[in-house]
Amino acid sequence: TGYVTLDQGFVNTASCSSTITYIDGDAGILRYRGYPIDQLAERSTFLEVSYLLIHDALPTPAELAEFADKIRVHTLLQEEMRQFFGGFPRDAHPMAVLSSAVTALSTFYQDALDPNDPEQVEISGIRLMAKLPTIAAYAYKKSIGHPLPYPDNSLDYVQNFLRMTFGLPTVQYDVDPTLAKVLDMLFILHADHEQNCSTSTVRLVGSSGANLYSSVAAGVNALSGPLHGGANSAVLEMLEQIRVDGGDVDAFVRRVKAKEKGVKLMGFGHRVYKNYDPRAAIVKKAAQDVLSTMAKPDPLLEIAFKLEEIALADDYFVSRKLYPNVDFYTGLIYKAMGFPTKMFTVLFALGRLPGWIAQWREMVNDPANKIGRPRQLYTGSPEREFVPIDKR
Ligand code: CMC
8 A cells, every 4th residue: 555666677776775785886886894896806715705794894813713614514415415416317407406405405404494593593604605515516516427525624615615526536636726716706706796686585585584595595596597697607608609600799799789689798787887897807807817827728718808899899888888797707717617607607606605694694683674575566457257167
């Protein structure tokens, strides 16, 4: 009742107030808890940033060590959970496996799901941080028919994930520290982005009183779409298609501008940034660094550079303020690291997890929190009389 406004896509409507992430989309500024993204990407680590997002303060050395230790002791999945992966077809999309497994996790911790108990919330967040890399690695191992490894807790967070993903019990696998550092930095860049589609989903599901696992599983599903986290895979598929079609970047841009159905410049544009996405600038530099170390240059990097150059000089993109977003160059790095395209969005989920946890906790602790329940404008039929089936 009362006055209802229509704002499809929440273009102008704030769903909450938040102290976590600040974006100035016109100026291309992003800060977590007040700290500029470039400083965090260059000087922090993913676990430190996760602590910062969740606890609203940079940790002391002792606090960080305790946080990392708590995560380390929870990296194992229950043995029954390992069997869970056997139930999916080999070609299951790893995002579907990931969200199913996150939901399934809640079945093992039924005595610690209460959103109103701070200790239970704390341990749920730790368990998710600890187990998501294990689940992600298993989703990949399953897809290639390899045995599921156990975590190696002598390694750090990202190194452990890389070893579980690429290691084999029969072959010595040494994690490349440079690649681990780059992946850690990419996780930092993805760690939060205020009220994006998946984070809003996590909050909306949580606003009903659902537990953290259920809320995060919903976030994973929201992230899977090509307009959101799925864009990183879609960019690589687009670059590959351009290469297969003969590398004619101008022809592809013409198709985008003609708004051919289903043809967009993936990795470009953003609801909030009307300037260069500050994360994209950092990723572009990392892509150049990582790809320059490869024995054989990736032709897709050249295609990406050319696409960006053409788009940034073209009135279609300039007038609509379409710039590269975080996803434009990430796929090239993930590919260089050896990840298959299907895994790219899973990597986004690993990075976004602390943001989801922090935002969910902020919502639960907000005294003004209410169940999310948007209104609608009804445009259907006026009242009509039911007609029995034999009279239709
Ligand atoms: N290629 C071509 N045209 C585009 C693109 C694009 N990537 N993005 C927006 N436009 C056009 C759009 O057609 C519209 O034109 P017109 O005014 O003539 O109708 C205008 O720009 C405004 O776009 P919009 O769709 O109203 O903008 P939005 O805020 O609803 O959508 C977006 C934002 C990110 C979904 C969109 O830019 C897009 O689909 N980009 C490609 C997918 C992508 O890279 N997504 C990742 C986003 S960043 C990481 C994340 O948060 O997940």
